[in-house]
Amino acid sequence: MELKLLLTVLLIRSATVAADYIRPPPRKALHLPWHSQPSSYPQQVHISLAGDQHMRVTWITDDNSAPSIVEYGTLPGKYGSVAEGETTSYSYVFYNSGKIHHAVIGPLEHDSVYYYRCGGQGPEFQLRTPPAQLPITFAVAGDLGQTEWTKSTLDHIDQCKYNVHLLPGDLAYADYIQHRWDSFGRLVQPLASARPWMVTQGNHEVESIPLLKDGFVSYNSRWKMPFKESGSNSNLFYSFEVAGAHIIMLGSYADYDEYSEQYRWLKENLSKVDRKRTPWLLVLFHVPWYNSNTAHQGEGADMMAAMEPLLNAASVDLVLAGHVHAYERSKRVYNGRVDPCGSVHITIGDGGNKEGLAHRYINPQPIWSEFREASFGHGELKIVNSTHAFWSWHRNDDDEPVKSDDIWITSLISSGCVDQKRNELRNKLMTP
Structure with missing residues (x-):
């Protein structure tokens, strides 16, 4: 009887806690100011898997003549490999995109850190590849x-x-x-x-x-x-x-x-x-x-x-x-x-x-x-x-x-x- 009463109290209490949770109010849209950089400077860098032990690196430049290359290696500032990519762009009503670069790098070792640079200039980025096996x-x-x-x-x-x-x-x-x-x-x-x-x-x-x-x-x-x-x-x-x-x-x-x-x-x-x-x-x-x-x-x-x-x-x-x-x-x-x-x-x-x-x-x-x-x-x-x-x-x-x-x-x-x-x-x- 006491156990049943205790369980009932706990269930009521947990239900009350969930019901009483007050969500924080909505928040405003972010304002992300654009910082002036050279037109060939890589921006909006992101990576995605591209087949076994390969990674696709994507970035955008405002300079249409910027090279579509990724230099990469396992040590900071030392790039033993270079991959050349492809580019695209698009227009949308009055908008013209920058030059969009896609370059596939690899083969890469599993569960390893690589350092890379896009377009031959700009900051050095660091990525970690996924493991070969679980977990x-x-x-x-x-x-x-x-x-x-x-x-x-x-x-x-x-x-x-x-x-x-x-x-x-x-x-x-x-x-x-x-x-x-x-x-x-x-x-x-x-x-x-x-x-x-x-x-x-x-x-x-x-x-x-x-x-x-x-x-x-x-x-x-x-x-x-x-x-x-x-x-x-x-x-x-x-x-x-x-x-x-x-x-x-x-x-x-x-x-x-x-x-x-x-x-x-x-x-x-x-x-x-x-x-x-x-x-x-x-x-x-x-x-x-x-x-x-x-x-x-x-x-x-x-x-x-x-x-x-x-x-x-x-x-x-x-x-x-x-x-x-x-x-x-x-x-x-x-x-x-x-x-x-x-x-x-x-x-x-x-x-x-x-x-x-x-x-x-x-x-x-x-x-x-x-x-x-x-x-x-x-x-x-x-x-x-x-x-x-x-x-x-x-x-x-x-x-x-x-x-x-x-x-x-x-x-x-x-x-x-x-x-x-x-x-x-x-x-x-x-x-x-």
Whole structure:
């Protein structure tokens, strides 16, 4: 009797604490002044994975004649290797971009520090390559934008000892105003030049103008991902492998029905996954399929109907999405029902965007929904070994990262689900 009373008091107290949490007020957009530099000076430097033991370095110069080279080595100021890259640029109404450079460096040693310089001048940057084997840690934050809350999120991520940043869409919130892409590049450069940022597109990257401008011109020009390396014909969907994880980045705003190129590519990509080499299988896209927030309710339904059977047959462990400006974690779920062989779905569109938080949830809370809260923050995923990973979500609470949700996740390959579904996957992949 006393034990029951104690448990009841603790439950009431914990519920009261959660209900009494007062979120800090919204914060203003950041003002990032441009400091005058020579036109050939590299700016907006960021890196991304580009195939096995290779890294793509991207930067922008205002000088169209600036060389597209990256010098790099394992000692400060001593560059034993040089890689020559490619360049692009774009115009958007009255805006003309600088010269956008992409250079792939490597092969690089795993879990090693390299020093590099872009374009033969400017500051020296330092990066660390991911490990070859588990454990590995990912920082996760979507819908970043450029507000003071964004800066708080980035500061917290910088405190995390992570190897790769995963961003499920909505980067700069430029929304047609192209110089905001430049200010975003300067904002994230300290982090994005030091660890690879792997991103996919959101609705704020579309920026199409009917009859005048195709969609994703700015995004595709600035944030080139390893789509060719993964057999994709579009920068909007691709995959990569790092340590013991195979990670698929899908496009919520690219065609995804069963007759689309993305669907065909996904089937082929899944057929090549080797769960002995990469026991963990993760998928990211922008619009969540499982969402109990009133914001963007049902927007992912069509993509879910087309692609969830493929992901389920392949035993995807974890699905990460953004779009909804709040945090939510599901139980293992498939086809709307709790399923021990389904995926854990996490919505983490709470990086700090200018549109604010999505406060309203559907009640009662669905059975598949495990934890939900409308606060800005970021996630950390540490894959410890082939069977276990630790997920934690860190709320931005008055500029202090407060761990508000965490869970150990067991891989599906260790549960027997993968063997159970191999025939189902084979049948789905063989279907024209």
